[in-house]
Amino acid sequence: MPGNNYNANSPVPSSRIDRLLRQRLRKNNKASNSNDANGNGNVNGNEGLDHEQRLREGDDFVEQYLEGASAARDRWEKPDSGLFTQRLLVVANRLPVSAVRRGEESWSLEVSGGGLVSALLGVKEVEAKWIGWAGVNVPDEPGQRALTKALAEKRCIPVFLDEEIVHQYYNGYCNNILWPLFHYLGLPQEDRLATTRSFQSQFAAYKKANQMFADVVNEHYEEGDVVWCHDYHLMFLPKCLKDHNKNMKVGWFLHTPFPSSEIHRTLPSRSELLRAVLAADLVGFHTYDYARHFVSACTRILGLEGTPEGVEDQGRLTRVAAFPIGIDSDRFIHALEAPQVQEHIRELKERFSGRKVMLGVDRLDMIKGIPQKILAFEKFLEENQYWHDKVVLLQIAVPTRTDVPEYQKLTSQVHEIVGRINGRFGTLTTVPIHHLDRSLDFQALCALYAVTDIALVTSLRDGMNLVSYEFVACQDEKRGVLILSEFAGAAQSLGAGAILVNPWNITEVAASIGQALNMSAEEREKRHLHNFSHVTTHTAQEWAETFVSELNDTVLEAQQRIRQVPPLLPGFNATLTEPVDSPDRRGGDQIREMDLKLHPDLKEPLTRLCSDPKTTVVVLSGSDRGVLDENFGDYDMWLAAENGMFLRSTRGDWMTTMPEHSNMEWVDSVKHVFEYFTERTPRSHFELRETSLVWNYKYSDVEFGRLQARDMLQHLWTGPISNASVDVVQGSRSVEVRAVGVTKGVTIVRILGEIVHSKSISAPIDYVLCVGHSLGKDEDIYTFFEPELPSDNIGIARPKISDATKSCGDRKSGRSGSKSSQKQIQRNTENKRNNNSSSTSNGINSSGSSNSNSVGNGGRRSSQSPDKITWNVLDLKGDNYFSCAVGRKRTNARYMLDTSDDVVSFLRDLARAS
Ligand SMILES: O=P(O)(O)OC[C@H]1O[C@H](O[C@H]2O[C@H](CO)[C@@H](O)[C@H](O)[C@H]2O)[C@H](O)[C@@H](O)[C@@H]1O
Numbered sequence: 001m002p003g004n005n006y007n008a009n010s011p012v013p014s015s016r017i018d019r020l021l022r023q024r025l026r027k028n029n030k031a032s033n034s035n036d037a038n039g040n041g042n043v044n045g046n047e048g049l050d051h052e053q054r055l056r057e058g059d060d061f062v063e064q065y066l067e068g069a070s071a072a073r074d075r076w077e078k079p080d081s082g083l084f085t086q087r088l089l090v091v092a093n094r095l096p097v098s099a100v101r102r103g104e105e106s107w108s109l110e111v112s113g114g115g116l117v118s119a120l121l122g123v124k125e126v127e128a129k130w131i132g133w134a135g136v137n138v139p140d141e142p143g144q145r146a147l148t149k150a151l152a153e154k155r156c157i158p159v160f161l162d163e164e165i166v167h168q169y170y171n172g173y174c175n176n177i178l179w180p181l182f183h184y185l186g187l188p189q190e191d192r193l194a195t196t197r198s199f200q201s202q203f204a205a206y207k208k209a210n211q212m213f214a215d216v217v218n219e220h221y222e223e224g225d226v227v228w229c230h231d232y233h234l235m236f237l238p239k240c241l242k243d244h245n246k247n248m249k250v251g252w253f254l255h256t257p258f259p260s261s262e263i264h265r266t267l268p269s270r271s272e273l274l275r276a277v278l279a280a281d282l283v284g285f286h287t288y289d290y291a292r293h294f295v296s297a298c299t300r301i302l303g304l305e306g307t308p309e310g311v312e313d314q315g316r317l318t319r320v321a322a323f324p325i326g327i328d329s330d331r332f333i334h335a336l337e338a339p340q341v342q343e344h345i346r347e348l349k350e351r352f353s354g355r356k357v358m359l360g361v362d363r364l365d366m367i368k369g370i371p372q373k374i375l376a377f378e379k380f381l382e383e384n385q386y387w388h389d390k391v392v393l394l395q396i397a398v399p400t401r402t403d404v405p406e407y408q409k410l411t412s413q414v415h416e417i418v419g420r421i422n423g424r425f426g427t428l429t430t431v432p433i434h435h436l437d438r439s440l441d442f443q444a445l446c447a448l449y450a451v452t453d454i455a456l457v458t459s460l461r462d463g464m465n466l467v468s469y470e471f472v473a474c475q476d477e478k479r480g481v482l483i484l485s486e487f488a489g490a491a492q493s494l495g496a497g498a499i500l501v502n503p504w505n506i507t508e509v510a511a512s513i514g515q516a517l518n519m520s521a522e523e524r525e526k527r528h529l530h531n532f533s534h535v536t537t538h539t540a541q542e543w544a545e546t547f548v549s550e551l552n553d554t555v556l557e558a559q560q561r562i563r564q565v566p567p568l569l570p571g572f573n574a575t576l577t578e579p580v581d582s583p584d585r586r587g588g589d590q591i592r593e594m595d596l597k598l599h600p601d602l603k604e605p606l607t608r609l610c611s612d613p614k615t616t617v618v619v620l621s622g623s624d625r626g627v628l629d630e631n632f633g634d635y636d637m638w639l640a641a642e643n644g645m646f647l648r649s650t651r652g653d654w655m656t657t658m659p660e661h662s663n664m665e666w667v668d669s670v671k672h673v674f675e676y677f678t679e680r681t682p683r684s685h686f687e688l689r690e691t692s693l694v695w696n697y698k699y700s701d702v703e704f705g706r707l708q709a710r711d712m713l714q715h716l717w718t719g720p721i722s723n724a725s726v727d728v729v730q731g732s733r734s735v736e737v738r739a740v741g742v743t744k745g746v747t748i749v750r751i752l753g754e755i756v757h758s759k760s761i762s763a764p765i766d767y768v769l770c771v772g773h774s775l776g777k778d779e780d781i782y783t784f785f786e787p788e789l790p791s792d793n794i795g796i797a798r799p800k801i802s803d804a805t806k807s808c809g810d811r812k813s814g815r816s817g818s819k820s821s822q823k824q825i826q827r828n829t830e831n832k833r834n835n836n837s838s839s840t841s842n843g844i845n846s847s848g849s850s851n852s853n854s855v856g857n858g859g860r861r862s863s864q865s866p867d868k869i870t871w872n873v874l875d876l877k878g879d880n881y882f883s884c885a886v887g888r889k890r891t892n893a894r895y896m897l898d899t900s901d902d903v904v905s906f907l908r909d910l911a912r913a914s
């Protein structure tokens with residue numbers, strides 16, 4: 001079957017390691033090619049540019065980059081097949097340039113700040129276009145036209161956001177809610193109630209803004225493009241894009257930390273945001289921790305399956321992985337040679353001669369821990385009088401998000417502390433802290449990094465922190481010390497070479513300053529070399545290449561994947577039941593879900609189908625007799641409870657199809673085990689049916705539930721009941737024990753035999769429709785109707801049901817098909833005749849239950865006597881059998897429906913057609 005096996009000759013590597021090794025090989029090849037061409041071994045992305053040229057670039061780098069002058073090589077390597085051109089659409093809230101209006105139709109563009117822009121500017125070898133906000137409100141049409149034109153020259157495409165949207169979406173939802181939350185800062189205390197009140201409107205604006213970004217992407221998208229969405233501003237974007245075009249290759253990368261699921265859980269829109277991100281093909285984070293938190297949030301909040309590869313939802317995988325960002329280290333290293341930078345360096349050395357220079361470079365943001373840094377420096381001065389006139393702290397605090405009140409408060413707080421310390425330790429000629437509330441240009445910044453003895457990064461949380469990388473890149477001569485917060489993502493990569501500190505521990509930071517100032521040259525050298533090697537090999541270029549190449553592979557893999565991922569079973573009963581209003585797992589209504597109710601909209605189509613004399617409706621369910629009586633007692637149909645162990649026409653009494661001498665002695669022992677685990681697993685419950693027991697931990701803590709299930713299974717397999725004739729069936733959030741060999745595929749034989757006999761059906765059945773949501777084991781019901789299917793329970797991806805309704809409605813009669821089924825039915829009906837009994841239908845020795853419902857729809861009632869029933873009554877041709885799985889994409893059924901709501905509309909159409 002096409003697409004049913006991993007193809008050994010596939011251009012897609014079969015495993016992740018295989019892929020990474022090939023990628024490494026590609027990189028090596030590229031490096032050696034560049035050696036051949038240039039005669040040197042530069043592997044960091046500036047191959048092809050000679051030394052002089054790089055020096056000339058200097059400060060014009062960004063300009064040149066944006067104009068495409070740095071030779072975008074506009075192609076990505078495709079695994080194993082050489083080079084191909086692929087455009088990259090980078091979508092981020094902020095464009096790399098911010099616009100300043102000079103006249104009605106005249107604009108000047110300035111480079112935007114922040115690490116995201118710096119990192120993406122370091123990505124050179126690809127034809128990238130940026131889509132984003134230019135940081136300015138442009139209400140008038142001529143202004144928009146002129147700005148669009150100016151930006152186009154820089155390969156940028158604007159998204160125009162009006163003032164109100166910016167206020168609600170950017171200042172409000174992004175920077176007052178998501179930003180502090182993702183950095184573990186909670187909401188600003190005084191602001192808490194106001195924020196809570198304005199949450200809804202801010203979230204609405206957030207979604208609206210994301211849709212506006214999506215509209216611009218859709219307008220510029222060309223088939224084959226890769227769309228790379230960035231950051232917490234655009235968590236809705238993957239969903240908006242995929243809703244518009246499910247074939248778009250969409251990646252999403254978060255530049256901030258992703259917090260523990262317990263933090264994310266407090267967000268009112270927690271589930272919507274997670275689901276929207278999961279629409280992407282590939283989701284990336286700076287560190288493994290953030291990726292782990294995200295997967296755990298999807299597991300705990302959405303109830304989805306987390307795997308080492310990512311998050312699975314109904315057989316669809318969203319890949320989740322860590323892609324630590326880097327910088328364009330060459331740009332910094334070579335900038336130091338530029339005359340302007342050398343001049344700055346000379347000035348700075350002179351200015352601070354005789355003093356050790358400590359440096360902080362941060363946006364003036366709460367997450368950067370600037371007050372904590374300054375207080376630690378004060379403590380160091382308090383305790384080390386010797387250093388008073390021998391050390392200076394230069395703090396560059398770049399103003400940011402100045403419209404958000406919390407940022408305004410921080411500015412005054414920092415000014416106050418700096419003033420106090422300078423007053424306390426300053427002299428007439430010197431102050432210990434030089435604080436600048438502004439940004440520096442690239443050359444000035446490089447010079448500062450180069451003259452620094454100690455860089456002090458005390459972020460309370462920071463996605464990565466590129467300042468620490470940039471400092472290291474500029475320190476090849478000085479070999480200064482990096483003091484780095486353990487809460488910055490960079491601590492996971494530069495950890496070994498830096499002095500790691502907890503920024504909340506002022507004493508520890510103060511002591512680290514002392515340690516750094518007194519560190520031997522030998523130790524500094526060792527630490528620096530470690531850091532330098534990391535920074536120069538893990539570059540921004542490499543980061544982007546890896547992400548895009550993984551995204552391409554992920555999409556190809558998804559297309560070619562045939563080994564079926566066993567799907568997550570969302571619930572106990574999901575075909576005909578009322579949908580429980582549960583936007584997410586934790587918030588789900590356990591009590592309502594335990595009390596199964598027929599979907600209210602099904603009543604009408606079901607009544608119509610049941611009253612059609614030519615149609616037989618069977619409900620085959622894992623539920624017990626009481627549940628089926630309550631929900632279906634008033635319809636004219638057949639009910640098969642506990643997966644067919646009990647059967648009745650609603651016009652008659654229940655009969656059991658259980659073999660007479662079934663041994664059910666194991667039930668009590670299993671019940672004890674289930675009671676024991678239920679008592680110890682909060683929010684788990686078990687159901688005691690007549691022929692099986694089901695323990696369900698869907699609402700428990702998922703990890704604890706899994707551990708408990710593992711213990712339970714071990715006990716069942718190896719403990720006192722291990723020899724009983726039972727099957728232990730493991731669901732995604734349940735454990736079921738049933739009599740050995742009971743599946744829907746087994747019981748359907750007896751059920752149909754009974755119905756054919758009781759209704760005296762002798763002419764071939766027109767068609768069979770079998771709709772269900774079954775445990776893997778019960779998927780053998782499809783094998784019963786289609787014996788040629790593989791019997792290993794490995795399902796295959798199915799199309800959505802579309803015109804099956806029409807085909808069912810139009811169906812007349814068919815011949816040929818399932819020989820073994822036919823023989824079974826023949827045997828059943830013959831048994832009937834011989835036994836003339838209504839309690840058991842044949843000699844198959846089985847009993848039990850499972851977790852799904854199905855509707856079987858049989859055909860013409862015959863006036864012939866039971867004696868005339870022949871084996872070809874269930875004589876199914878290929879196209880008069882319709883099987884449909886609900887909520888499972890990997891199945892042996894021929895079609896699929898997503899939810900019980902889809903079942904309603906399908907049965908409605910069917911009722912109308914018949
Ligand atoms: O655009 P702004 O609101 O002015 O903010 C500037 C950027 O700040 C954040 O940067 C993060 O990205 C860096 C690179 O990955 C990372 O090193 C740093 O730890 C993060 O804080 C923000 O995520 C960006 O979107 C902003 O543009």
Ligand SMILES: O=c1ccn([C@@H]2O[C@H](COP(=O)(O)OP(=O)(O)O)[C@@H](O)[C@H]2O)c(=O)[nH]1
Binds near residue numbers: 438464
């Ligand atoms: O005066 C300045 C100070 C900082 N930066 C840049 O701002 C970025 C800060 O990135 P980081 O990842 O450290 O933190 P973020 O601001 O993104 O949270 C770095 O690339 C700096 O070079 C700058 O361009 N001019």
